[in-house]
Amino acid sequence: MGEGGRTATVMAAIRQRIAARGLAPGERLPSIRGLATTMGVSPSTVVEAYERLAAEGAVRSRPGSGFYAAAAAPPLTLAEIGPRLDRAVDPLWVSRQSLDGEPEIPKPGCGWLPPDWMPVASLRRAARSLARAEDAVLTDYGATRGPLPLRRLLARHCAEDGVSVGVEQILLTGSGTQAVDLICRLLLRPGDTVLVDDPCYFNFQALLLAHRASVVGVPYTAAGPDPDRFAEAAAAHRPRLYLTNSALHNPTGATLAPAIAHRILNAAASHDVTIVEDDIFAAFEPEPSPRLAALDGLDRVIRIGSFSKTLSASIRCGYVVAKAEWIEALIDLQVATSFGGVSPVAAEWVAGALGDGQHRKHLEALRRRLARARQETAGQLAGLGIRPWLMPRGGFYLWCTLPDGRDAAGVARAALREGVVLAPGDVFSVSRTASHFMRFNVAQMGDPRVLPVLRRALAAPEA
Template sequence: MEAIRRRIAARALGAGDRLPSIRGFAATMGVSPSTVVEAYDRLAAEGLIRSRPGSGFTVAGHPPLAVAAIAARPDPAMDPLWVSRRSLDAGAAIPKPGCGWLPPDWMPVAALRRSMRRIARGGDAVLTDYGDARGSADLRRLLARRFAAEGLDAGPDAILLTASASQSFDLVCRALLRPGDTVLVDDPCYFNFQAALRAHGARAVGVAMTPSGPDPDLFAAALDAHRPRIYVTNSALQNPTGATLSAQAAHRLLGAAAAHDLAVVEDDTFADLEPEPSPRLAVLDGLGRVIRIGGFSKTLSASTRCGYVAAKPDLVEALVDLQVATSFGGPSPVAAGLVHGALSDGSYRKHLASLRTRLSEARRDTAGRLCDLGIRPWLMPRGGFTLWCRLPDGRDAAAAARAASRDDVVLAPGDVFSVSQTATDMMRFNVAQMSDPRVYPVLARALAAA
């Protein structure tokens, strides 16, 4: 039963596909035919497969993605979905140094309220109707101007608005991946990349990160050995390490991608947190093989869900159709209007300048206080809110996260981010979420228990 569940969850068997014959499957599994009959009968009773007289058994449909494809790690502290759910479900009173967003008082709430009032005074359609298939034309034009300012030629028709950066990545996976495909990721990388790839039945292969990007020799070797379909990264302030892609590394990466016909997905969500723009794969490539995705949850609002994809026109057309088929359009017109209004507000630039300064101070303060506990940053990032740190004396970060969870503090242990599971003594800290006076005493106790 478990073997069939795994094959269905991995999309190796699809709805309507015939299962192996009873005798053939019995021989493969080394069991009696009666055992296979009982297993098939139980799966049919669950509604996972169905019996067709004269045709054997066929797949009834796919189970929810979370059933088997995602929840692969037995240790909940090492499960990226557990970390995400713990962060999302924790109330406002629970410290969340392991979460991936800023506190409410760090966000431009006044600009969002002004934008919301403008929407409320506008026409009824924005409050009641579906949006355009590609999303708000006003916001797409604004994004096109922002992209042009950094040297990326992407007109409004090359941009698709989505419900979030995560949905953007999901749509790209739906369009480009098939079950069993290999995807190259940074090691460590954003843990939701891994969860999404497992949900699509893809295999993630990691390439070790350096302070200037993925190790170029290991990247080239992985392309030769695994023939991946796509590569996924954050160029700006890589998550979780805070590393910045160098110009040399970017050119070598794109050269290798071209030689292997590799598509590149560049998540630009952290771009506005950089003090100065670093090299961008999408700009250097001109959206030939690079797909830019992003959103506004890190600098504007995690509540107002709105993301985007910028890519070559034929892929954008396919993604538009996919989004209509799966969610009947992109972000809510209200959400897109809120984002457009807040980005258009002259206060957004001032907000970003203030935010970068505040984060710089928080990084220095947090790094100093962590060092007092023997916790050392892997590097000091140019910007952003994450510190990728090594625990003292090889302490187990998962054990520390479990101990802190018992004290209602959410931490993010290193192996959650590591495909190779080689970050056992590493941990990501959100410097904007470290001001609660309970954090450091709980962290000290968690280290002692690890």
Template sequence: MQAVQSKITARHYLPGARLPSVRAQAKAMQVSVSTVVEAYERLVAEGCIQSKPGAGFYACGHVAPLNLTQIGPKVEREIDPLWVSRQSLEADDTMLKPGCGWLPPEWLYQTGIRRALRTVAREDSLDLTDYATPLGHPAFRQYLQRRLASNDIDVNAEQIMLTESGTQAIDLIGRLFLEPGDTVLVDDPCYFNFHALLKAHRAKVIGIPYTPNGPDVVAFEAALAEHTPRLYITNSGIHNPTGASLSPMVAHKVLMLAEAADLVIVEDDIFADLEMDTTPRLAAFDGLNRVLEIGSFSKTVSASVRCGYIAGRADWIEKLVDLKIATSFGGSRLGAEIVLQTLTNSGYRKHMERLRLWLAKQRQTTKEKLAKLGITPWLEPKAGMFLWCQLPKGVEATKLAQICVKQGLILAPGNAFSLSQSAHDFLRFNVAQCTDDKVFTILASALNQCLEATPDSHLTK
């Protein structure tokens, strides 16, 4: 009954859709025919499905409101991607947030934002009141053209469309390319909101194991052959959550496989400004033929002033513009101008140089403090704010997070990022949110509680 109800909730069975026959359902679920008959009869009694004598069973009623938490495998609420996001966004100032995915306010370029606000307030009133053009702020798109060129991505300003955020960029791309039931490849682990957003598109999501050099190309090739996916969504610059970087060899192999399979790739480059040295971009190797490059500035400028972009083939951008108008009409002219003023301010470059050094120092400090607790990084990132860490033997990240949140500490358990649920003993740490020693005091206490229940485990004292 739960299996059928979940498919109705997820809209796999729309009103009037015929359910599998009793015998087919029994075979698929490896239960007796009588069990399926009983389940179907109860669902009929509850009004979820209807029986048509001689024709079978059919979904009935109105389409249920989309409930994302009911789509996909049942997991502990503490590792559900939407719950992790809400927990971090709703936390007050007393909560410590090493599990969140953004910098503390004092680490951002607030001086530049304030200066930009004053400048914009004195300029053309259209920036304060009018809709943006469909592609978005022309001067900002020209800036992005130059910025992408610095990463060897050759694109003209007419191939760039501004969005409200990186999330909206992926949502629009999903609307363009996906139908319910289409397959999408993601990294395993990957940014957990990719999972949540793809649920909203009712896509079938397949995880590809991620290595220190990029996706596992053997698994990638096998998934292409077995599932014929429509999209692959990934990070290239600084991978979230692992901090890994894509190697040129893996990038070329992925693009060769994508070309043969007619696969579209979405490359999220949101952490570009945090890199110490530029690493390979799929979009640069591909020439934006089948790669869509997206990004935003919520991690380095402001999460409050929302502005993102999509760069891609001219024919795809043309269709995305229509979708953008249909779903949000006009973008934020004001937001784009504020972000542009901030990025082109002479102090932004110097601020980012300092920020990269702060993060490098804090990665080392955090790694040393975690090592004393028996927590070790999967790899040592070259840049960025994240450490993807393995817990001591026998410690479950979900259980640890449950204990810590009651003590005012928000963690990001590994399985929130893992489609295969194979990261049960991993946590993602945001080093910029680990400057308070209470993070490690609470963590040590919680680890001891977990280890007391696991006699063969040990905590490095």
């Protein structure tokens, strides 16, 4: 690289730090010699870069003092943090396509069930009861922990999974995503390292990006995270958190094996790593699998979840289950950021629908329906040369390999041109090593347009 290229590299690094708020307005830039050593360039290259940035107005020079970040930083833009990715493999892009698409657009790449798979009759009955609730439920702020009836119900559900908790250890939140956000606010500082599965739920990556965390992936196997690689990453990076799915892993559908769970907990204890276990898919299991929270006794594991997959994604309500002192700190953060706890209307509505005598029957029927859909979808995809990585015990995802090493991002682009939203593998992969994988939502595969579009997308030149 020539001198001009090295100067441009230094300039780009400083612009990035200002854009990502790594340098606040008026903050002194790194010393010339210090930055030269860090970036492996000569001091004269750094001087040239700083002078050019000053000419642009991005920094200001104070003779005898150094260089300083100039005007107020621009708004934080997630797309500008980290590598610039093809929008077809950008987690935020996939989310926006799924959320903003018209209802009639097929969305086998989305992460929720269609309306006719959800317990709409129970929701309507609960809504009618809610209309007769006390005036305060419809008009007031909620209690900081959330209504007691729903927390009692959650405590019973936790006990069924071997997690014994009191209602004071449960905090209701605005959503499962907000639960993760609150935990990140409590435990992370910019630059802290967080371990995630590779592949993992793509919004974990997007949220950690917003917290300016350093994200490190641990390869995920059919029995859980690779325990040797987990221990190596924990020792090398000293992470603050490990964020994972339990029950049925997203996107792979795998289930954590007991022996792997114990090794992960031992490594986390050795390296002082707090584990956030997202239990959102628990209700889809035919029988309970090992839970890190149960094995750990909530010592260093925090359990989170929501009701968006089995009840309603429209009624925003999530929860955190943790040791009491952490719940107290999270309550303060939730008050500071949203004043009060979860909406009383949402919590009462969820409690009413879950308490409906038909809910357990609904879940049983849903598990049977999904089992049929997984088999049918696997058979249909096999006709296109697409194969599941494994056949999950439950849930609605199939993590599949495309034929002939086809690039999933190219297939997704081609399908989107015909109005079908897919979820290419690299969206889920921190290391971007899942380019020939695709996640399919079997409940969203019923539209007759999906398979023909997928067949054409696989054959498209761009794919």
